[in-house]
Amino acid sequence: MVDPRLSDTRPVTALARRGLMFILSSPSGAGKTTIARKLLQSDPGVALSVSATTRAIRPGEVDGRDYHFVDKPTFDRMADDHEFLEWAHVFGHSYGTPKAQIWAGLKAGTDFLFDIDWQGTQQLSQRAREDVVPVFILPPSIDELRRRLMARGTDDMKVIEARMDRARAEISHWSDYDYVVVNDDIDRCFEKVRRILDAERMRRERQTGLVNFVRQLTGEGSPT
Ligand SMILES: Nc1ncnc2c1ncn2[C@@H]1O[C@H](COP(=O)(O)OP(=O)(O)OP(=O)(O)O)[C@@H](O)[C@H]1O
Ligand SMILES: Nc1nc2c(ncn2[C@@H]2O[C@H](COP(=O)(O)O)[C@@H](O)[C@H]2O)c(=O)[nH]1
Numbered sequence: 001m002v003d004p005r006l007s008d009t010r011p012v013t014a015l016a017r018r019g020l021m022f023i024l025s026s027p028s029g030a031g032k033t034t035i036a037r038k039l040l041q042s043d044p045g046v047a048l049s050v051s052a053t054t055r056a057i058r059p060g061e062v063d064g065r066d067y068h069f070v071d072k073p074t075f076d077r078m079a080d081d082h083e084f085l086e087w088a089h090v091f092g093h094s095y096g097t098p099k100a101q102i103w104a105g106l107k108a109g110t111d112f113l114f115d116i117d118w119q120g121t122q123q124l125s126q127r128a129r130e131d132v133v134p135v136f137i138l139p140p141s142i143d144e145l146r147r148r149l150m151a152r153g154t155d156d157m158k159v160i161e162a163r164m165d166r167a168r169a170e171i172s173h174w175s176d177y178d179y180v181v182v183n184d185d186i187d188r189c190f191e192k193v194r195r196i197l198d199a200e201r202m203r204r205e206r207q208t209g210l211v212n213f214v215r216q217l218t219g220e221g222s223p224t
Helices: 032-042 072-080 102-107 118-131 142-152 157-171 186-201 210-218
Strands: 021-025 046-048 084-090 093-098 111-115 132-138 179-182
Touching: 021 032, 021 118, 021 186, 032 046, 032 111, 032 186, 072 084, 072 093, 084 118, 093 118, 102 111, 111 118, 118 132, 132 186, 142 157, 179 186
Parallel strands: 021 111, 021 132, 046 111, 132 179
Antiparallel strands: 084 093
């Protein structure tokens, strides 16, 4: 017998939609970059908002893909020229979200993924609350957080201790977020994050093509 799904040739109905700003925040090492990479690999509708930073490039990172690595005078000039949607000092370095392309991309239906801290989340929420979907990732325990930072092998012990010292302060901002997910098992956590994104895409107010579609469905507004 033929699977009825294979013989279903009806066109897929894609309604026009405004994009959203999908924010992942967490204490350093909880796993948001890992989740972000999985989302970007599996979902062509998501684009990464590539931040500028003054911190040094890590092994495996690519300039322009993971961050725009800039020196402090360049960063300060960009901030003075209002080139950032938000920016903050984190772990002794400056990080900021370049404005370029975000607004036009949202209007065209692109969803942007932001790997930013709580300060950036607050600033974006103040600017465009209706576009922002803030998700906080928690580690299963503080010991596991330290283990992950050490296993990542990208930072020396001094940097790891500084990140651990800040972890409790970062976690204290969990209640600013609409969604909170514990990253115990990476596949389970990723699946939960993916479902949040799918559901938020379906919000009525983001589906700008709905009004016309419903009019067409019901015949409302067409000549009788
Ligand atoms: N569920 C998990 N179980 C075990 N290891 C994990 C899990 N999730 C992520 N990791 C590992 O933990 C380390 C830290 O993850 P990641 O770099 O994604 O954290 P992060 O939150 O983005 O940190 P930062 O804010 O410093 O960029 C990585 O080596 C990653 O492979
Ligand atoms: N407010 C912002 N925070 C940012 C931005 N880009 C990254 N970050 C956050 O910084 C820390 C450290 O990141 P790391 O890559 O050096 O480990 C982490 O919490 C990121 O989410 C940004 O543009 N604005």
